[in-house]
Every structure is written in C-alpha cells, then in structure tokens.
Amino acid sequence: MNNAEIAARFTRIADILEIQGENFFKVKAYRNAAATILDLDEPLSDLDKRGVLTELPGFGEAIVGKTRDFLSTGTTALYERIKNDVPEGVVQMARIPGLSPKSVKTLTDALGVSTVDELEAAARAEKVRDVAGFGAAKEAKLLENIARWRRLSETLPLYLALALANRYADAVRAFPETQRVEVCGEIRRGCETVSGVYLLVDTPTPIPALQAAAQLPGVTGTLDKSSSHITLATEAGVPLTVATYDAGLRWSAWGFAHLAATGSAEFYESLEPGNATNTVSLATEADVFAAMGLPFIPPELRDTPGIVQTVRENGVPMLITVADFRGQLHEHSTGSDGAASIREMAEAALMRGYEYLAITDHSRSLTIANGMTRALLEAQITEIADLNREFVPRGLTLLSGIEADILQDGAIDCEDDLLARLDIVVASVHRRYSESAEAMTARIVRAIEHPHVHIIGHPTGRLLGRREPFAVDMGAVIDTAKRTGTILEINAAPERLDLSAENARAVKEAGVLLSINADAHSVAGLDSIAWGVTVARRAGLSPGDVVNTFDLATLRAALKNGYPIITASVNVRSALTDTAIT
DNA sequence: GCCGTTTTCGGCCCGACTGTTTTCAGTCG
Numbered sequence: 001m002n003n004a005e006i007a008a009r010f011t012r013i014a015d016i017l018e019i020q021g022e023n024f025f026k027v028k029a030y031r032n033a034a035a036t037i038l039d040l041d042e043p044l045s046d047l048d049k050r051g052v053l054t055e056l057p058g059f060g061e062a063i064v065g066k067t068r069d070f071l072s073t074g075t076t077a078l079y080e081r082i083k084n085d086v087p088e089g090v091v092q093m094a095r096i097p098g099l100s101p102k103s104v105k106t107l108t109d110a111l112g113v114s115t116v117d118e119l120e121a122a123a124r125a126e127k128v129r130d131v132a133g134f135g136a137a138k139e140a141k142l143l144e145n146i147a148r149w150r151r152l153s154e155t156l157p158l159y160l161a162l163a164l165a166n167r168y169a170d171a172v173r174a175f176p177e178t179q180r181v182e183v184c185g186e187i188r189r190g191c192e193t194v195s196g197v198y199l200l201v202d203t204p205t206p207i208p209a210l211q212a213a214a215q216l217p218g219v220t221g222t223l224d225k226s227s228s229h230i231t232l233a234t235e236a237g238v239p240l241t242v243a244t245y246d247a248g249l250r251w252s253a254w255g256f257a258h259l260a261a262t263g264s265a266e267f268y269e270s271l272e273p274g275n276a277t278n279t280v281s282l283a284t285e286a287d288v289f290a291a292m293g294l295p296f297i298p299p300e301l302r303d304t305p306g307i308v309q310t311v312r313e314n315g316v317p318m319l320i321t322v323a324d325f326r327g328q329l330h331e332h333s334t335g336s337d338g339a340a341s342i343r344e345m346a347e348a349a350l351m352r353g354y355e356y357l358a359i360t361d362h363s364r365s366l367t368i369a370n371g372m373t374r375a376l377l378e379a380q381i382t383e384i385a386d387l388n389r390e391f392v393p394r395g396l397t398l399l400s401g402i403e404a405d406i407l408q409d410g411a412i413d414c415e416d417d418l419l420a421r422l423d424i425v426v427a428s429v430h431r432r433y434s435e436s437a438e439a440m441t442a443r444i445v446r447a448i449e450h451p452h453v454h455i456i457g458h459p460t461g462r463l464l465g466r467r468e469p470f471a472v473d474m475g476a477v478i479d480t481a482k483r484t485g486t487i488l489e490i491n492a493a494p495e496r497l498d499l500s501a502e503n504a505r506a507v508k509e510a511g512v513l514l515s516i517n518a519d520a521h522s523v524a525g526l527d528s529i530a531w532g533v534t535v536a537r538r539a540g541l542s543p544g545d546v547v548n549t550f551d552l553a554t555l556r557a558a559l560k561n562g563y564p565i566i567t568a569s570v571n572v573r574s575a576l577t578d579t580a581i582t
Numbered sequence: 583g584c585c586g587t588t589t590t591c592g593g594c595c596c597g598a599c600t601g602t603t604t605t606c607a608g609t610c611g
Contacts, residue, residue, distance in 0.1 A: 132603090432600085
C-alpha cells in the first residue's frame with residue numbers, strides 16, 4: 001500500500017470508531033496519523049526500512065504496528081474487525097452540521113437508516129421527531145442542515161482540492177511513459193471552491209494511462225470516458241478528470257491543450273482560438289495568446305466577465321503578488337490562542353522580508369480563545385514597545401493591535417482608551433452568526449463606524465465546506481467602509497478566504513482599500529498569505545489596492561486617524577495609487 | 583490512541599453560550 005491508501009485506511013478507522021463512541025483522543029490519534037502521512041514526501045515503506053517510523057509525530061507503538069501491517073499485508077486486524085460495522089452512508093451523516101457522531105448513532109439505531117437519503121426521508125415522514133432527544137423543531141433543522149451539507153459537499157475548498165490534485169498528479173507521473181502532468185481547471189484558475197480536479201497528461205500511450213487512472217486509490221467509479229479523457233468519482237466527493245494530450249489528433253499543440261484544460265469554457269470560447277489553429281509552434285499558452293495578438297492572461301483572471309475585451313483595450317492589469325507584501329496586520333501570538341511568542345513571530349516576519357507585523361490577539365470576551373484582559377493587553381503593549389527597541393534597528397516594526405469582537409449590538413469588545421493606544425484595530429464577528437441580514441448589517445455597520453476600528457476581519461464569517469457566509473448586506477458594508485475610511489479584509493486562512501474574490505472586486509470598484517492577512521496562529525501560518533493573494537488576483541487587485549504593500553508611513557496615513565474622516569480615505573487612496581505605490 | 587514524565591498513568595477538548603430537546607449536545611477560535 002502507498003501512503004495515500006494507508007492514510008485513507010486510518011481515516012476510515014477513525015470515522016468508524018468515532019461513531020461507535022470510542023474515546024475522543026484515540027479517534028484523534030488515528031486522524032493525526034492520517035494527516036501526518038499525507039504530509040510526507042517519502043514512502044512509508046522507505047521510512048520503515050530506515051527504521052525511522054517511530055520518529056514520526058503521533059506514531060506510537062500501535063500506529064507503527066498497524067502501519068507495518070498495512071505495508072506488509074495490506075490490512076490490519078482492527079480494520080478487518082470493524083470495517084463492516086458502520087456503513088459509509090452513516091459516516092457521511094456525521095459530517096452534516098449539527099449532527100454529532102453521538103446523534104448519528106442515536107438516529108441510526110432508532111430509525112434503522114444507513115444513508116443520508118434514508119435519514120432525509122425519515123425526517124420528511126416526521127419520524128425523527130419521535131426519537132428521544134429530538135423534536136419537531138430539531139427535525140426541521142435537520143432537513144435544513146442536510147440541504148446545506150449537500151450544497152457544501154458539492155465542492156472542495158481550494159487548499160484541499162490542490163492537495164488532492166497534487167497527490168493524483170504524482171500518481172499519474174509514475175505511470176510508464178508519462179511526459180508531463182499539469183493541474184488545470186478550477187484549481188489553476190484559483191477558484192476558492194472547486195467542483196472537480198482536472199489533470200492534463202502528455203503521454204504517447206493514452207489508453208493505458210486512462211485505464212491506469214481508473215485504478216488509482218480513492219477512485220470509486222467511472223462517470224464518463226472517451227479515447228482522450230476519463231472522469232472518475234472519488235472518495236473526496238468531487239470528480240477527477242484525467243485528459244490525455246495527443247499531439248496531432250485533437251489539439252495542434254500543448255499550448256492549446258493547456259489553455260482549454262484550464263478554462264473556463266466561456267473564456268476559451270471567447271478567445272475564438274480557431275483563428276490561430278494553423279499557427280505552428282504553440283508549445284505554451286503564451287504562444288497561443290501571442291498568435292491571437294493578446295498578452296498572457298493570468299489563469300486567475302479567466303473567470304472575469306469580458307476579460308478578453310478588457311485586455312484588448314487596456315492590457316493586463318498588474319496583479320498583486322506575495323512579493324509585494326511589506327507586512328501583515330492580523331496575526332495571533334501566545335497572548336491569546338497563538339502557538340508562537342511575539343518574538344518568534346517577529347523573527348519569522350523578518351525572515352519573510354517584512355517591514356512591519358501587527359500582533360492582534362483576541363479580545364476579552366472570547367474567553368475560549370484566551371482573550372486578553374485589560375491588564376494583559378496593557379502588558380502586551382509594553383512588551384511590543386520593548387521588542388521594538390531591538391527589532392526596529394533590524395528593519396522590522398511590530399505594531400500593537402487587537403482582534404476585537406464585534407458584540408451582538410455592534411459595540412467593540414475593548415475600552416476606547418485602550419483602542420486609542422493601539423496601532424491596528426481589527427474588528428471581527430465570532431459569535432451569533434445566525435442573525436437576520438438586517439440585524440447583522442446594522443451590527444457590522446456600527447462596528448465600521450467606530451472611530452478606532454481600522455479593519456473588519458473575515459467580513460462574512462464563512463468556513464469553506466463547513467459554514468456558509470452569514471447574511472449581511474455587503475453593499476451597505478462597503479458604503480460605510482468608504483464613508484469612514486475603514487479597510488476590509490481578505491482573510492487568507494485557507495478555510496476562510498473571506499472576503500471572496502467576488503466581494504473583493506466590489507470593494508475595489510467602490511474605491512475602498514483592502515488588507516490581506518493570514519490570521520496566523522503560528523509561524524508557519526504566516527505563509528497562508530498566498531491563498532489570500534490568489535483570491536485578490538481573481539478579484540483583479542493591484543498592489544495599490546492592498547494596504548499590506550504600503551511602506552509603514554503610507555500605511556499609517558491610510559489608517560483612519562480620528563473621526564469623522566468622511567471622504568478623506570478616497571483622496572488618500574488616489575494619492576497613494578498615483579505616487580509611491582506601484 | 584500518544585506523550586512525558588517527579589517511570590506507569592493522567593492529560594489531552596478549553597468553557598461560555600445557544601437553542602429548544604426540559605436537561606444537554608453542539609458551537610465558536
């Protein structure tokens with residue numbers, strides 16, 4: 001068995017044990033093992049030969065033993081014993097929001113259902129309400145949650161889809177005679193959620209390659225096939241398409257194949273690529289664009305309506321890159337729920353070439369996340385001032401900040417006199433997500449209007465694949481941000497990507513500044529910034545639209561200073577765009 | 583399950599809030 005197959009087995013074991021009510025930490029141990037394996041870049045069999053299996057984190061006696069069982073025999077006693085105890089449909093039920101493994105066990109035992117479809121039918125037949133611990137209201141909620149789960153499961157968050165695609169791409173690269181494999185489709189375009197993985201393969205033997213693809217681990221069936229492609233159902237829930245490139249047959253060159261496989265279909269058609277078909281040597285996408293008299297259009301822009309016409313008239317907009325960043329403005333430390341000290345975060349920021357880093361730990365009412373009391377925040381302000389005596393000469397300025405909760409009434413969870421002493425105030429919603437659009441809009445608008453709030457963090461609260469954005473009138477949010485000179489965030493944590501590209505584009509078009517932040521809870525978390533940059537590029541953002549590209553003096557000027565500012569932010573922005581920021 | 587010891591078992595998942603099931607499971611970062 002290879003790494004991915006063994007990881008899948010450990011995940012399956014965890015799923016079954018969890019529904020059987022096994023100890024939380026035991027379940028977690030199997031999940032951790034699976035995650036560790038998926039992160040490896042060396043086969044477990046090699047690690048075993050080198051005798052270093054026990055050095056992997058979370059690999060104790062039991063998990064090492066089972067790993068060796070899988071390597072030598074393809075299974076292990078525990079798996080054989082429990083594999084038929086819990087049907088796959090029941091495992092899926094436990095992924096429905098609001099349905100814990102315990103509730104799943106109660107419902108399946110009482111109703112005899114073993115798939116989500118059967119559970120849904122039972123709820124519609126008003127049978128769930130008779131189960132002990134449930135009622136009519138909970139039954140209605142269950143139906144809502146099943147519908148929500150269906151919507152959320154149709155796609156994978158980009159970061160998970162990319163990891164999946166890379167695993168499959170590696171497997172296809174190992175096929176005999178494979179010349180080249182590229183991840184295309186929605187992933188290459190940087191879509192925040194992905195409905196299918198698309199691999200383009202250059203091989204002189206397409207038929208055997210497609211047959212081999214159908215045998216890859218995690219593949220559960222064939223949805224569609226032809227002589228040049230196969231679309232497969234996978235355990236991940238989204239289909240995998242493997243398309244073979246066959247020079248001289250369907251496409252005249254790799255450049256075309258790459259372009260068509262990347263899509264979108266609408267974009268590809270709007271290019272009218274037929275006009276360039278007879279041109280020789282279209283080895284790259286850039287060659288194809290050039291043959292049509294166009295500059296290279298980055299994949300992230302290929303879902304933008306009318307982009308071909310826009311590019312013909314105005315050229316390709318200068319899109320922001322990770323290299324443009326001079327700092328980050330929403331990060332955590334051990335001051336609340338981060339894993340790294342402020343000093344460690346500062347060193348990491350220096351290593352990434354940053355000029356500034358804001359520490360924004362949670363505010364007092366978020367006790368779950370170890371939110372800071374007044375005394376602790378005051379101590380942190382002093383600590384940062386002390387650290388700056390060391391770090392400013394080394395080129396990094398630490399900014400004192402807070403991620404303050406936006407309370408239910410829109411008030412900010414920190415005293416004004418403290419907020420006034422901070423360089424950066426991020427305000428975010430962390431509680432009571434299910435309010436009406438009117439209430440949530442009023443709540444956030446009030447927070448934006450707060451004179452000391454600089455940035456609204458993760459403005460819609462979505463968690464990709466898990467929680468939909470809360471109801472809020474984004475137009476009112478943007479209008480208020482414009483009026484008050486408040487910055488809106490693209491939270492780059494890969495499970496958030498909030499604002500979305502669509503919302504971020506609307507923010508830019510309104511002339512409101514954005515900030516992209518990793519919301520890091522560790523040193524490594526800082527690098528999640530790249531996901532946010534992908535979103536920003538899809539939104540067509542340039543460096544001048546994002547305050548993280550400003551030098552420190554310009555940044556300070558862009559933060560609203562006092563209140564009300566009214567339209568000053570717009571003037572600041574145009575001045576910045578015209579001069580220093582490129 | 584793993585881990586880290588004051589070496590052989592207890593901590594690890596914190597704890598307030600929410601909704602609605604009337605007594606607690608699910609949720610949040």
